[in-house]
Amino acid sequence: MLNKSEEGRRETPQICWGDNTKKIKFGKYLYTETVCSFCGVRYLSNGDKRTKSCGCEHLRAAKKNLPPTPGGKDNPNWKGGLWKRNGYVFRNNQAAEHREIAQRIIGRKLRKLEVVHHINGKRDDNRNSNLLICSRAYHQWLHLRMSQLYQEEHFNGFNIGN
Numbered sequence: 001m002l003n004k005s006e007e008g009r010r011e012t013p014q015i016c017w018g019d020n021t022k023k024i025k026f027g028k029y030l031y032t033e034t035v036c037s038f039c040g041v042r043y044l045s046n047g048d049k050r051t052k053s054c055g056c057e058h059l060r061a062a063k064k065n066l067p068p069t070p071g072g073k074d075n076p077n078w079k080g081g082l083w084k085r086n087g088y089v090f091r092n093n094q095a096a097e098h099r100e101i102a103q104r105i106i107g108r109k110l111r112k113l114e115v116v117h118h119i120n121g122k123r124d125d126n127r128n129s130n131l132l133i134c135s136r137a138y139h140q141w142l143h144l145r146m147s148q149l150y151q152e153e154h155f156n157g158f159n160i161g162n
Helices: 006-013 057-062 098-104 138-156
Strands: 014-016 019-025 029-036 044-047 084-085 089-092 114-118 132-133
Touching: 006 019, 084 114, 089 098, 098 132, 114 138
Parallel strands: none
Antiparallel strands: 014 019, 019 029, 029 044, 084 089, 114 132
16 A cells, blocks of 8 residues: 555656656656647657657548558568568468468368478478478377477476476
């Protein structure tokens, strides 16, 4: 339980003047008083340099008048249609690249119970020689066996689970 003097200290903002900007501290958070570039109103910013406005109606109106951003290859942020999520490579159609490669190799779509395993454990290494198509049960057994071998090798046979 906080006493009254501690509560008062927490709620009272600490103001610091430096570099001609007003910095206000509420508890452990530091805010900067800035001026909206659209309407001129002063507002508190959390220090994110990308934020240039107070979120006013002027900003919304300005965004409506902007031309639409081109999509795909015409977009200036285009990176070839590839991105990574959880270590896996995805293509622009949101399909995992290793699954597409495996389907191309076997000439059909993967079944629901089929999984593509990366042999060397690197999720972004999608070479044909590194991909193994197996059932979910075998894939689970494979990871269990690999963890057992790792324990034996690094902990001299000492079983951590027991």
